[in-house]
Amino acid sequence: xxxxxxxxxxxxxxxxxxxxxxxxxxxxxxxxxxxxxxxxxxxxxxxxxxxxxxxxxxxxxxxxxxxxxxxxxxxxxxxxxxxxxxxxxxxxxxxxxxxxxxxxxxxxxxxxxxxxxxxxxxxxxxxxxxxxxxxxxxxxxxxxxxxxxxxxxxxxxxxxxxxxxx
Numbered sequence: 001x002x003x004x005x006x007x008x009x010x011x012x013x014x015x016x017x018x019x020x021x022x023x024x025x026x027x028x029x030x031x032x033x034x035x036x037x038x039x040x041x042x043x044x045x046x047x048x049x050x051x052x053x054x055x056x057x058x059x060x061x062x063x064x065x066x067x068x069x070x071x072x073x074x075x076x077x078x079x080x081x082x083x084x085x086x087x088x089x090x091x092x093x094x095x096x097x098x099x100x101x102x103x104x105x106x107x108x109x110x111x112x113x114x115x116x117x118x119x120x121x122x123x124x125x126x127x128x129x130x131x132x133x134x135x136x137x138x139x140x141x142x143x144x145x146x147x148x149x150x151x152x153x154x155x156x157x158x159x160x161x162x163x164x165x166x
Contacts, residue, residue: 001083004120004128005147006056007154010138011047013054018043020133021058024121040111044118045130045139056130056139059106059118061085067117070101076117089114 022041023031034041045058065085068076075091076098078084092114098107099115110116120141121128131141140147 002143003061005140007138008055010136011054013047013049015047016133017045017056017130017139018047020129021045024129042116044116057104057106066101067098067107070097087117
């Protein structure tokens, strides 16, 4: 399954990913058009910071997703092929049990009293808007294996640089 991964060392806390996400979930799919038309925009990724560090959080599309287990109407479920946690707004009662059950705090109450959660920007041809918008490449989309390999390669490059300085 492809998912969103974050390289926390590259995150500046600029919240560009939040803006792009909010805009991608408006009817116009454009931040300036959404503002001009007074469209309601809500991000599904949240950049949180503690001290000097920042980290973008969004639905992890967990295996054995607690939010889906807590959903009494079946509005949240794990897709059998992709593993993504899907959401059917028309089935949602707005009980917010998923908000309570999510261990990451990324199921959030929406303005319509239902929920808003990351849908991996389903329907956008370029993929997740947060990934496309991140100026530093901290937010990435791919498989766990490809992300881990990239991290290992970056670590080796860092070791080489330190060796050269010594």
